[in-house]
Amino acid sequence: MADPNPSIRMCLDCKTLTTTPILLHAEDRTSGPAFCVYACVDCAPAHLTLTQSLDRLFEHTHPCPDCTPLDSCEMGLALARVHGRVLRRQRQITESAS
Ligand SMILES: [Zn+2]
Ligand SMILES: [Zn+2]
Numbered sequence: 001m002a003d004p005n006p007s008i009r010m011c012l013d014c015k016t017l018t019t020t021p022i023l024l025h026a027e028d029r030t031s032g033p034a035f036c037v038y039a040c041v042d043c044a045p046a047h048l049t050l051t052q053s054l055d056r057l058f059e060h061t062h063p064c065p066d067c068t069p070l071d072s073c074e075m076g077l078a079l080a081r082v083h084g085r086v087l088r089r090q091r092q093i094t095e096s097a098s
Contacts, residue, residue: 008021009021011040012039012047013046014042014043018041020041020074021040022038022039022048022056022079023038024038024039024044024047041081044082045082045089048082050086053079053086053087056082056083057071057079057082
């Protein structure tokens, strides 16, 4: 089962340590644990699609007792913020394309 509150991780982009790491992707390896890549709240939106950011939010809020019914823990708020930014970026792309 995925840990809803991973500890401190380094951001892929800006290399700062963040207490609310956003999982970008996990690479399954044939041996050993999966290799996970994380980003901070500021960098994560650039790496995630709308579906991915929504998935991350649900993956956290579903097992997290603090995030029912609202995203109320630090991690939940961070994921909600990331999803909001991805949503906004997606809208800008759609508007400039039309
Ligand atoms: Zn970063
Ligand atoms: Zn939570």
